[in-house]
Amino acid sequence: MTRPQHFGWFLARGFGPQGWGYPALDWDYDWTRPEIYQEAARTLEQAGFDLVIIEDAPSMGSPETIDIRVRHAFGGPKHDPLLLAPYLFQATKHLGVVPTVNPAASLPYTSARQFATLQHLSANRLGLNVVTDTGSARHFSDAAQLGHDEAYDRAEEWLDSIRSLWRSWDDGALVRDRATDVFADGTNMRRVQHRGTHFAFDGPLNALPFADGEPAIVSPGGSGRGLGFAGANSDVQLALAPLHEASVRAYRSKIHDAAVAAGRRPEDIKILFAIQPVITSSAEEADRIVAASAHPDDAALVQIARKQSSDLETDLTSLDLDKPLDLAIFGPHVSRGSIQRLVGDRGEDAPLRAHLTALVRAGRFSDRTGFVGTAEEFADVIEELGEWGNDGVLLWGDFHPVSLHRTLDELVPVLRRRGILRREYADGGLQANLQAF
Incomplete structure (x- = not known):
């Protein structure tokens, strides 16, 4: 029997202008209102998806690249996804909702209390996509910007701190005995006095403990430090790697080794490989799309350069397309994984044109050259992927209903008939669904 897979949707534009730059914008949804997101969330739940991850970047970027990030709405504006989550919970019953959170942006006690509140309100369906974006640090304090690995150190301390607060109510602390009029036993609450490298606070947490599990932790890092963080801390790893057997198995092995090193089981973490598919009605249509992408003109390359400039917070549009790309232009705040996705294995002498052309060119599912x-x-x-032991995939795109239906209308019935996509949800929220198979 075909092995079922977990499915998620990565809301790539975040809580931002859904549909911008596409004809579907004329459906006249208001991206600042909850209705468009609620409609999309209901569609994902009807489809049997486990979760939606809402991308976020709290910063407009460096002063040099603000214009290029907002001109085409690639990098902003973005509203706070944590505040969108309750509206999605209200519209659904089973779908996990995973806003992106940044350890630099809020203190552990405040975060622990807010997340605990949402976990209870959602019946255990909250997840947290923990990112270590350092480029936004200047918005939160005047402290020096941390380097890549140091930002992971801070994230680990932040997450450990939050968990210590969630667990500050020991067994027996929550009594709720109406006969004796005792709601809680304060002698079974731990003080949690944390004095760390990045944070200092006292507990216990002024929020109820969890009866059915903590919020699920998601992480996207592809660097060695990021993979180690995922193995030690995450319930879901957002994986970006070539979908070849050797690459998939090697990636999964690194995560599993890190999990075991941290005293966890490999099956404690679900690895979801990110894919942005273009679903066509026929093989002939797919062939036409691939052929049209084979020889992009300069206008197409400039368009992809704009998006990459936003993602990398580095202006590529001012560079000569026919000269080698000097990797020294990327500051320490830029994700090593993002740089690797741009340059691939083309070598340091490859011109920028070659890197951008590789991103524009499409390939076919049928010969495993693309999506x-x-x-x-x-x-x-x-x-x-399932035969290689994979746990699932994360589809990638806007949260515009047109985008979802374009991808899912033909796909969901096929996946269901093959036994790949769930028809029923488990009881107990997001963690229960992730561990159901």
């Missing part, structure tokens, strides 16, 4: 093809061909890929 364009029919729903049946996509299902073949998912089944193959």
Whole structure:
């Protein structure tokens, strides 16, 4: 029997202008209002998805790249995804909602209390996508910006601190005995006096403990330090790697080794490989799309350069397309994984044109060169990933209802008929669904 997979949706634009730059914008949804997100969330739940991860970047970026990030709404504006989460919980019953959170942006006690509140309000469906973006540090204090690995150290201390507060109510602390009029026993609460490198606070937490598990932790880091963080701390790892058997198995092995080193089981973490599929109605249509992308003109390259400039907070549009890309232009705040996705294995002498062309070019599911093809061909890929031991995939795109239906309308029936996509949810919230298979 085909092995079922976990499915998630990565809301790539975050709580921002859904549909901007596409004809679907004329459906006239207001991205600042909850209705568009609620409609999309209901669609994902009907489809049997485990979770939606809401990307976020609290900063407009460096002063030099603010214009390029907002001109086409690639990097902003973005509203706070944590405040969107309750509206999505209200519209659904089973879907996990995972806003992106930044340890630099809020103190552990405040975060622990807010997250605990949402976990209770949602019936255990909250997840937290923990990112270590350092470029936004100047918005939160005048402290010096941390380096890549130091930012992970801070994130680890932040998460450990939050967990210590969540667990500051020991067994027996919550009594709720109406006969004796005792709600809680304060002698079973731990003080939690934390004095660390980055944070200092006292507990215990002024929020109820969890009866059915803590919020799920998600992480996206692809560097060695990021993979180690995921193995030690995460319930879900957002994986970005070539979908070849050797690459998939090697990536999973690194995460599992890190989990074991931290005293966890490999199966404690679900690894979801990110894919942005283009689902076509026929193989012939897929072939036409791939052929049209083979020789992009300069206008297409400039467009992809704009998006990469936003993602990398580095202006690529001012560079000569035909000269080698000097990696020294990327500051320490730029994700090593993001740089690697741009340059691939083309070498330091490859011109910028080659890197951008590789991003523009599309490939076919059928020959495993890319992500364009029919729903049946996509299902073949998912089944193959399952044979390699994979846990699931994370589809990538806007949260505009048109975007979701364009991808899912033909795909969901095919996946269901093959036994890949769930038809029923487990009881107990997001953690229960992640561990159901």
